[in-house]
Amino acid sequence: MNAHEFLCGSTDLDEGQFRESRATIDGEVRYLILTRHQDAVRAWLNVCPHQGRPLNWAPDQFLTDGNGNLVCAVHGAVFECDQGRCVSGPCRNASLTAVEIEEREGFVRLK
Numbered sequence: 001m002n003a004h005e006f007l008c009g010s011t012d013l014d015e016g017q018f019r020e021s022r023a024t025i026d027g028e029v030r031y032l033i034l035t036r037h038q039d040a041v042r043a044w045l046n047v048c049p050h051q052g053r054p055l056n057w058a059p060d061q062f063l064t065d066g067n068g069n070l071v072c073a074v075h076g077a078v079f080e081c082d083q084g085r086c087v088s089g090p091c092r093n094a095s096l097t098a099v100e101i102e103e104r105e106g107f108v109r110l111k
Contacts, residue, residue, distance in 0.1 A: 005023055006107055007023060007101065007107075007108045007109055008107075010108060013035070016036070018033055018034070018035045018081075019060060020033060020060040031046040032045060033045075033046045033070065033096070037081045037082050038082070042101075043100075045096065045099060048075070050074075056073060070084075072089065075089060076089050079095075079096055084098060
């Protein structure tokens with residue numbers, strides 16, 4: 001993992017918003033989902049545990065339900081925005097793969 005690799009600026013990620021970012025992890029380019037929930041920034045690999053597909057429907061475009069949870073655009077699995085656990089859909093109780101990040105000095109970076 002490229003320690004401290006820049007993912008986005010703190011002001012680029014509003015509360016409840018989901019963003020896509022690219023990172024190099026273990027020498028491989030991976031796409032991440034970033035969100036801010038209760039003022040804490042979280043990140044997961046952009047890979048649905050159901051079939052390994054990205055969750056977004058277009059680059060940097062994600063679906064949410066009425067509670068602000070992330071919804072997989074392919075099969076409708078619903079993921080909590082605090083822990084990334086699937087609460088509804090074909091992969092219920094599975095979780096997105098968390099990625100360690102840090103927010104410091106106005107930037108979100110890999111930890």
